Amino acid sequence: MAGTWFAVELVHHRYDSKLPRGDSVVHTCPVVYLSLDHDGSDRRGEKTGIRLIWSEDVGTLNYYFNVDLDSRPGFWISSGAQNGNSSYGTNPYGQHGTLAMPTMNKQYRQFAGTVEVTKVVGSHMVLTFCMPGQQLFSVVLAREKSLPPNELRGVNSLLERKGLTRVSTRQACRNGADRWRLALESMLIVVFCIVFSKVHRT
Numbered sequence: 001m002a003g004t005w006f007a008v009e010l011v012h013h014r015y016d017s018k019l020p021r022g023d024s025v026v027h028t029c030p031v032v033y034l035s036l037d038h039d040g041s042d043r044r045g046e047k048t049g050i051r052l053i054w055s056e057d058v059g060t061l062n063y064y065f066n067v068d069l070d071s072r073p074g075f076w077i078s079s080g081a082q083n084g085n086s087s088y089g090t091n092p093y094g095q096h097g098t099l100a101m102p103t104m105n106k107q108y109r110q111f112a113g114t115v116e117v118t119k120v121v122g123s124h125m126v127l128t129f130c131m132p133g134q135q136l137f138s139v140v141l142a143r144e145k146s147l148p149p150n151e152l153r154g155v156n157s158l159l160e161r162k163g164l165t166r167v168s169t170r171q172a173c174r175n176g177a178d179r180w181r182l183a184l185e186s187m188l189i190v191v192f193c194i195v196f197s198k199v200h201r202t
Contacts, residue, residue: 001120005032005141007054008124009152010170011159014136021168029173031055032141037064050076065115074117081110111135119158123147126155128164138164145173 007030012019037049052063062083065076113131118138120126124147128138140147140155147155156166 001117001125002034002036003143005034005125005143006030006145006173007032007139008142008145008147008171008173009140009155010172011138011140011156011164011166012136012168013138013159013164013166015167019168023169023171025171025174027174028056029145029175032139049079063111074120076115076117078112078114081112118162119155124151124155126158136164142173145175 015021031054033051033053033055035051037051048067048069050065050067052065054061054063064079066079067073067076111129111131113129113135116128116130118126118128122143124140124142126138126140128136130136138159140152159166
């Protein structure tokens with residue numbers, strides 16, 4: 001779970017008048033770094049901290065979570081305010097920011113709540129952020145700058161089965177997604193040519 005990830009999609013599950021509904025694309029590709037902070041462990045080594053660093057062109061935000069690795073490893077509790085730097089000058093989060101930075105959300109708010117690891121496999125992970133009464137959204141992280149369309153559909157189906165409604169979706173790292181589309185189109189063209197060639201010979 002630790003290491004470098006790319007935030008390819010952010011899904012809001014709660015209606016917010018400050019956010020547009022439906023799907024939209026942001027022209028950025030946030031990089032997320034996850035690491036275990038063993039300095040936060042207790043004497044028995046059961047508890048530790050997870051540091052999440054969200055980085056975009058406009059700046060960086062640092063999140064810190066407490067987690068009990070023995071009993072609830074997939075349930076993180078935020079600890080302290082987020083801090084970081086931004087090219088937006090005196091306001092470190094700009095005037096139009098989400099989970100972390102302006103390009104991924106409108107009206108950034110300090111996050112104080114819990115994070116559930118909704119899904120984690122080798123190629124991708126889904127984190128659901130909950131701030132009671134205020135925020136509820138999921139972030140799809142991928143090891144590469146894109147996920148195959150079928151895997152993204154699987155993630156969205158999982159969220160729906162968990163009762164997490166898709167109110168609005170922000171897609172990032174679209175250049176990587178375009179490469180998947182071009183690769184699929186190229187493969188279909190090759191298959192078509194092979195089939196056409198065989199039919200023509202007969």
